[in-house]
Amino acid sequence: MKEKQRTRSLSAKRGPSSSKSAVRGGRGASTAKGGKGRGQGRPQGGEKDRPDSVRRSASAKKKPDTRPARSSQGKAPQKAKPSHGKSAGAIPAQGRPMREKGAASSASSKGVLIWGIHAVREAWLNPYREVYQCWATQAGLAALSDIEKLSAKEKLERPSIKRIEKEELEAITPRGSVHQGIVMDVAPLPDVTLDDMLGSEACPDVILILDQVTDPHNVGAIMRSAAAFGAGAIIVTERSAPSMTGTITKTACGAAEHVPLIPVVNMARAMDTLREESYWCIGLAEEGDRDLSACAVSSGRIALVLGAEGDGLRRLTRQHCDELARLPTQPPIGSLNVSNAAAVSLYEVRRQRG
Numbered sequence: 001m002k003e004k005q006r007t008r009s010l011s012a013k014r015g016p017s018s019s020k021s022a023v024r025g026g027r028g029a030s031t032a033k034g035g036k037g038r039g040q041g042r043p044q045g046g047e048k049d050r051p052d053s054v055r056r057s058a059s060a061k062k063k064p065d066t067r068p069a070r071s072s073q074g075k076a077p078q079k080a081k082p083s084h085g086k087s088a089g090a091i092p093a094q095g096r097p098m099r100e101k102g103a104a105s106s107a108s109s110k111g112v113l114i115w116g117i118h119a120v121r122e123a124w125l126n127p128y129r130e131v132y133q134c135w136a137t138q139a140g141l142a143a144l145s146d147i148e149k150l151s152a153k154e155k156l157e158r159p160s161i162k163r164i165e166k167e168e169l170e171a172i173t174p175r176g177s178v179h180q181g182i183v184m185d186v187a188p189l190p191d192v193t194l195d196d197m198l199g200s201e202a203c204p205d206v207i208l209i210l211d212q213v214t215d216p217h218n219v220g221a222i223m224r225s226a227a228a229f230g231a232g233a234i235i236v237t238e239r240s241a242p243s244m245t246g247t248i249t250k251t252a253c254g255a256a257e258h259v260p261l262i263p264v265v266n267m268a269r270a271m272d273t274l275r276e277e278s279y280w281c282i283g284l285a286e287e288g289d290r291d292l293s294a295c296a297v298s299s300g301r302i303a304l305v306l307g308a309e310g311d312g313l314r315r316l317t318r319q320h321c322d323e324l325a326r327l328p329t330q331p332p333i334g335s336l337n338v339s340n341a342a343a344v345s346l347y348e349v350r351r352q353r354g
Contacts, residue, residue: 109132109133109172109185110132110185111130111132111185111186111187111188112185112186112187112188112244112245112246113172113173113183113184113185113246114183114184114186114246114249114250115169115173115177115178115179115180115182115183115184115246115250116178116179116180116182116249116250116253117140117143117144117180117182118253118254119246119249119250119252119253119254119256120134120144120182120183120184121144121147121254122254122255122256122257122258123184123186123249123254123256123257124144124147124151124156124158124184125147125150125151125154125156126189126257127154127156128189128190128257129186129187129189129257130186130187131158131159131184131185131186131187132159132185132186132187133159133162133184133185134158134159134161134162134182134183134184134185135161135162135163135164135168135169135182135183135184136161136162136163136164136181136182136183137163137164137165137166137169137181137182138163138181139180139181140180140181140182141161141163141181141182143180143181143182144161144182148161166181169181169182169183173246174246174247177246177247177250178250188244189244189256189257189260192233192260192261192262193262194235194262194264194270194273196262197232197233197260197262198273198277202232203232204231204232204233205232205300205301205302206229206230206231206232206301206302206303206304206346206349207231207232207233207234207235207274207279207302207303207304208222208226208231208233208234208235208303208304208305208306208342208346209234209235209267209270209271209281209303209304209305209306210222210234210235210236210237210241210306210338211237211267211305211306211307211308211313211314211317212237212240212307212308212311212314213236213241213306213307213308213309213338214240214241214242214308215242215309216242216245216247216248216251217247217251217339218309218337218338218339219234219236219241219242219248219251219261220247220248220249220250220251220252220255220256221251221252221339221342221343222234222306222338222339222342222343223248223251223252223255223256223259223261224251224252224253224255225339225342225343225346226255226259226342226346227252227254227255227258227259228255228346229343229346229347229349229350230346230350231259231304231346232259233259233260233262234259234260234261234262235262235263235264235267235270235303236261236262236263236264237263237264237265237267238263238264238265239265241261241263244256244261267316267317267320268316268317268319268320271303271305271317271320271321272320274303275320275322277301278300278301279301279302279303280297280300280301280302280303280322281303281305281320281321281322282295282297282302282303282304282305282321282322282323282324282325283305283307283313283317283318283321283323283324283325284304284305284306284307284313284324284325284326284327284341284345285307285312285313285318285324285325285326286312286326286329286334286335287324287326288323288324288325288326289323289324289325289326290325290326291325291326291327291328292325292326292327292345292348293328293348293352294325295323295325297348297349297352297353298352298353298354299353302349304342304345304346304349305317305321306338306341306342306345307338308338309337309338327341327344327345
């Protein structure tokens with residue numbers, strides 16, 4: 001009897017140590033009542049009797065965690081690096097690069113970044129555009145060798161163009177941007193409202209309406225076609241239209257300085273307002289009643305309405321069109337990219353007007 005009591009007493013004293021060993025060792029615990037786990041039979045005595053891996057795990061828990069706190073993205077915050085005399089100004093959202101270079105660039109901006117020879121040239125010579133800074137490589141300077149003389153002739157206040165390296169331009173533009181060796185920091189153009197357009201003496205006879213077209217490359221290409229074929233404005237939905245970024249201005253090749261994007265809150269109400277001002281709204285759709293060439297677009301005020309790729313015109317937008325027309329496409333491809341459809345439609349209007 002005394003021997004059994006002594007055994008129970010020893011078991012009670014060793015119980016906590018066995019429990020800790022099971023937690024630290026993971027697989028050393030019993031897997032079923034009365035059964036033996038894979039780790040049963042491992043030493044459960046003092047620190048010296050434990051396996052090396054268990055001892056390392058136990059000692060690691062005793063050390064305080066000196067690692068820096070992690071951010072919500074799971075990355076440790078980095079220490080701020082000295083600027084070494086270079087500007088620490090943040091790059092604006094429109095021109096923020098999608099990846100950062102290791103070295104800081106000497107070019108920092110406070111407005112909207114635009115790039116590309118045609119986009120920069122037209123913005124530089126636009127009296128309504130305020131220019132903060134302009135950077136160019138040697139090749140970019142050569143391509144725009146005359147713009148400083150032209151702006152001086154027009155008495156435009158413009159900064160001196162700074163010569164920098166190509167790598168510095170790539171550090172402040174999105175990945176893959178074709179900057180052509182020149183980038184400019186400009187203020188956004190003044191907003192133009194629908195009332196501004198309709199109240200202007202130069203209210204255009206031909207305009208475009210984009211129903212939830214969101215891709216900046218498509219919007220930029222449509223702006224270029226609009227400027228080339230004489231459309232005076234593009235109306236977009238305020239909620240879904242892309243911002244006037246460097247991507248749009250580069251794709252537009254300077255047309256952003258001549259054709260305003262006019263945001264509206266409610267497209268259906270805006271179309272009602274246009275119809276009250278004698279605009280004939282023609283929606284472009286594959287199921288249109290007739291070809292656009294059969295529509296009377298040779299005179300008067302015309303609004304061409306184009307929908308997003310895939311979804312096309314929304315139901316309410318269709319209902320507010322005066323008619324639906326189609327382009328004479330042929331099988332097996334029955335539709336065009338929205339920017340191509342805009343170009344073809346504008347050409348037809350221009351052709352009829354002579």
